[in-house]
Amino acid sequence: GEVSATPEPNESEYLSPVSIGGQTLNLDFDTGSADLWVFSTSLSSSSIGQHAAFDPSKSSTWEDYPGASWQIMYGDGSGASGTVGFDVVEIGGATASRQAVEIATKVSSSFVSDENNDGLLGLGFSKINTIEPQPQKTFFESILPKLDQPVFTADLEDDAAGTYEFGRIDTTKYTGTLHVTPVDSSNGFWEFASTAYSIGGTTYQNSGASTAIADTGTSLLLVDDNVAQAFYAQVQGSQLSRTAGGYVYPCSAQVPDFGVQIGSSGFIATIPGSDITFAEVGQGTCFGGVQGNGGGGIQIFGDVLLKQYFAVFNGGNESFGIAAK
Numbered sequence: 001g002e003v004s005a006t007p008e009p010n011e012s013e014y015l016s017p018v019s020i021g022g023q024t025l026n027l028d029f030d031t032g033s034a035d036l037w038v039f040s041t042s043l044s045s046s047s048i049g050q051h052a053a054f055d056p057s058k059s060s061t062w063e064d065y066p067g068a069s070w071q072i073m074y075g076d077g078s079g080a081s082g083t084v085g086f087d088v089v090e091i092g093g094a095t096a097s098r099q100a101v102e103i104a105t106k107v108s109s110s111f112v113s114d115e116n117n118d119g120l121l122g123l124g125f126s127k128i129n130t131i132e133p134q135p136q137k138t139f140f141e142s143i144l145p146k147l148d149q150p151v152f153t154a155d156l157e158d159d160a161a162g163t164y165e166f167g168r169i170d171t172t173k174y175t176g177t178l179h180v181t182p183v184d185s186s187n188g189f190w191e192f193a194s195t196a197y198s199i200g201g202t203t204y205q206n207s208g209a210s211t212a213i214a215d216t217g218t219s220l221l222l223v224d225d226n227v228a229q230a231f232y233a234q235v236q237g238s239q240l241s242r243t244a245g246g247y248v249y250p251c252s253a254q255v256p257d258f259g260v261q262i263g264s265s266g267f268i269a270t271i272p273g274s275d276i277t278f279a280e281v282g283q284g285t286c287f288g289g290v291q292g293n294g295g296g297g298i299q300i301f302g303d304v305l306l307k308q309y310f311a312v313f314n315g316g317n318e319s320f321g322i323a324a325k
C-alpha cells in the first residue's frame with residue numbers, strides 16, 4: 001500500500017502524526033535510530049507537560065511484553081527508557097498490526113522541553129533496537145512485506161511541511177537522476193561511503209572519516225573535523241566557539257557552497273552557501289549548519305543536507321538514493 005505522512009517542520013525535527021491503538025501522537029521520524037518510543041501516562045505529570053501521552057490501558061488492542069525493557073542514549077546525550085508492549089500502529093494508511101511500542105517511564109530533560117515531539121519513530125535497522133531481552137522490528141521492517149516497493153522516501157522542506165512515504169517512489173517529487181549508493185547496515189544505520197567534499201565548487205578528497213549516515217533526526221551536517229575546519233577557513237570572521245558549541249561567523253559573511261560525496265561514485269550533493277546558516281545566536285553572530293563530528297569515524301548527514309534533496313531509503317537492496325527536487 002502507499003502511505004504518506006506529512007511531518008510538521010520544526011527547526012530541529014520533522015514530526016508526523018502516528019496512530020497507536022487509536023491514540024494519535026506526533027513522532028519524530030528518525031533514520032538514525034531504531035526504537036519507536038512514546039511519552040506515556042506512566043511519566044510524571046511534570047515530565048508530560050504539554051506532550052501527548054500514550055495510555056496503554058485505554059487501547060483495546062494493547063498487548064504487554066512482560067519483563068521486557070528498553071533504554072536508549074542518543075548522539076546528543078539525550079535519552080529515555082521504559083517498558084514494552086505491542087499495538088496497532090498506523091501512519092497515513094499503512095498499518096503494522098502488532099508493532100513493538102516502547103513506553104517511556106523516564107525521559108531526559110531535552111525531550112521534556114521539546115514540546116513538539118511525543119516520542120520517536122526509528123527508521124534505522126533493528127539490529128540497534130534497544131529492547132531487552134530481544135530487539136524488535138521497526139515500523140518500516142514490520143510493514144516491508146506488504147509494501148508494493150520495499151522503500152520509504154523523505155522529502156523534507158525548510159519551512160513548509162515535508163513528507164515521508166512508505167511503499168512507493170513518487171517520481172513527480174524529484175527531477176533528473178536518482179543517485180543511488182549501496183548501504184552498509186552492519187552498524188544499524190543507513191551508512192554509505194563518503195570520501196570527498198567540495199567548497200565553492202572545488203572538490204577535495206576527505207582524508208578523515210570515510211563514511212556517513214543519512215540521519216533525519218539530526219538537524220545539522222556533521223562532517224570530519226578537518227573538513228569543517230577547511231570549510232570555515234573560507235568564511236571570513238568565522239571561529240570555533242566553545243560557548244556556541246561549534247563554528248560561528250558574522251551573519252553578514254559570504255558563505256561558500258558546500259558539497260559532500262554520496263557513495264564512492266562521485267556524486268557531490270551540494271548545499272548553497274545561502275542555506276548553510278542554521279541559527280542566529282545574537283549580536284549579529286550566526287551558527288553554521290555545517291559542523292565537525294567531534295572526531296568520530298562516521299559523518300552524520302542531517303536535515304541541513306537532506307532538506308535540499310528527495311531521499312529514497314531502500315530496505316530491499318539496502319541502498320540510499322537522493323535526487324534534486
Ligand SMILES: N[C@H]1[C@H](O)[C@@H](Sc2ccccc2)[C@@H]2OC[C@H]1O2
Nearest residue numbers: 030032074075076078114217218
Ligand atoms: N538521530 C538523532 C536523534 O533523532 C536525536 S534524539 C532527539 C533528542 C532531542 C530532541 C529531539 C530528538 C539526537 O540528536 C542526534 C541523534 O540523536
